[in-house]
Amino acid sequence: MSEGPGRTEREGELPAVSYQAVFEASPDGIIIVDEEGIIRDANPRSEELFGYSRDELVGSLVERLVPPEDREDHPAKREEFTRHPRIRGMGAGLDLRAIRKDGRRIPVEIGLRPVDTEEGRFVIAAIRDTSERKRLRRLGVGYLQIIEEERRRIARELHDDIAQCLAALLIRLRVLSRSDDPDTRDRLLAQMHDELTSAVEGVRRISRGLRPPALEDVGVEAAIRSHLRAFLQESPLKLELHIDPVEEVLPPDQQLVVYRVIQEAVSNAVRHARATGIEVEVRRVPHQVVVTVTDDGVGFDPEGTFLDGAGLGLVGMEERARLVGGTLQITSRPDRGTEVTLHIPLAGKHSPVPGASHG
Numbered sequence: 001m002s003e004g005p006g007r008t009e010r011e012g013e014l015p016a017v018s019y020q021a022v023f024e025a026s027p028d029g030i031i032i033v034d035e036e037g038i039i040r041d042a043n044p045r046s047e048e049l050f051g052y053s054r055d056e057l058v059g060s061l062v063e064r065l066v067p068p069e070d071r072e073d074h075p076a077k078r079e080e081f082t083r084h085p086r087i088r089g090m091g092a093g094l095d096l097r098a099i100r101k102d103g104r105r106i107p108v109e110i111g112l113r114p115v116d117t118e119e120g121r122f123v124i125a126a127i128r129d130t131s132e133r134k135r136l137r138r139l140g141v142g143y144l145q146i147i148e149e150e151r152r153r154i155a156r157e158l159h160d161d162i163a164q165c166l167a168a169l170l171i172r173l174r175v176l177s178r179s180d181d182p183d184t185r186d187r188l189l190a191q192m193h194d195e196l197t198s199a200v201e202g203v204r205r206i207s208r209g210l211r212p213p214a215l216e217d218v219g220v221e222a223a224i225r226s227h228l229r230a231f232l233q234e235s236p237l238k239l240e241l242h243i244d245p246v247e248e249v250l251p252p253d254q255q256l257v258v259y260r261v262i263q264e265a266v267s268n269a270v271r272h273a274r275a276t277g278i279e280v281e282v283r284r285v286p287h288q289v290v291v292t293v294t295d296d297g298v299g300f301d302p303e304g305t306f307l308d309g310a311g312l313g314l315v316g317m318e319e320r321a322r323l324v325g326g327t328l329q330i331t332s333r334p335d336r337g338t339e340v341t342l343h344i345p346l347a348g349k350h351s352p353v354p355g356a357s358h359g
């Protein structure tokens with residue numbers, strides 16, 4: 001690897017490049033694979049990418065880095081490439097997945113190039129982690145989708161409930177204006193009263209859907225408690241709940257994010273996890289509020305779900321967290337349950353936790 005080709009006539013003027021150093025410092029993972037599919041060398045970036053040390057990588061089959069679902073086909077593809085090698089650059093539209101030592105899948109782009117050596121034909125694979133690029137794209141799309149979906153829902157409710165009620169009112173008003181009979185007028189007025197009442201209720205309900213009024217009226221803690229009580233009423237799930245007082249340190253928009261994230265994470269635990277218990281915590285720690293929702297259910301592969309085009313729930317939680325300067329992490333393993341963690345940094349003046357807290 002060390003003495004590469006490509007020296008120029010300017011040799012002598014410039015110090016020679018150490019190709020070993022370039023290999024070591026490459027921002028992309030580089031592995032060198034022989035004709036048998038054995039990894040012959042791996043640079044530090046590939047150790048980071050895959051979570052294996054160089055010693056673990058070198059000597060093992062490259063299929064170790066291929067997720068089980070794609071593993072079976074891989075040797076055939078590899079042999080085909082060695083027989084008819086083409087230079088395959090990065091960004092060739094190939095969306096691949098690799099699997100790390102810890103079982104996590106990462107989206108990667110892979111560039112391939114054959115190189116003939118005395119020991120036979122090797123393939124140089126340059127590997128780039130595309131999670132961050134994917135995440136950014138997903139956030140952009142997710143945000144628009146969330147807005148669209150909410151608009152559609154509001155439009156539907158406005159149309160079905162409010163517009164219908166008001167249209168009925170309008171008709172009765174017209175009838176009323178043409179009628180001289182006192183009994184008819186009384187009856188119409190009573191009907192109009194009922195319709196107006198139901199329109200007002202409809203508006204209240206829609207606005208509650210947009211924003212839970214309990215947050216403004218009773219504060220975030222009571223709103224969370226009352227939501228969970230109602231939501232888990234019929235469920236056999238055991239709930240453990242701890243909420244530190246965070247009202248005075250979190251502005252309303254951040255309180256709303258805490259509420260929404262708990263709402264979505266608990267709803268997922270109930271609907272998807274087949275859990276027996278859920279733990280919800282809102283903790284005030286120095287400089288931040290940390291919200292965790294943990295279930296002991298079946299778990300899932302969050303990265304895989306994101307890659308497959310996640311439901312709006314996960315993207316929505318991530319997006320809401322980001323919009324108030326927070327972060328959201330989802331840790332989940334098959335059969336080990338799921339933990340959703342929201343961190344919200346506190347603005348300067350509230351940062352330190354007051355001496356004696358509560359329990």
Ligand SMILES: Nc1ncnc2c1ncn2[C@@H]1O[C@H](COP(=O)(O)OP(=O)(O)O)[C@@H](O)[C@H]1O
Pocket residue numbers: 268269272273295297298299300305310311312313314315338
């Ligand atoms: N706590 C959980 N336990 C198991 N699977 C989950 C959990 N949360 C989410 N999932 C999986 O991730 C998928 C996407 O979730 P989400 O984005 O909230 O969409 P939705 O709830 O509408 O399906 C779910 O369909 C489910 O397969």
Ligand SMILES: [Mg+2]
Pocket residue numbers: 264267268311313314
């Ligand atoms: Mg969901």
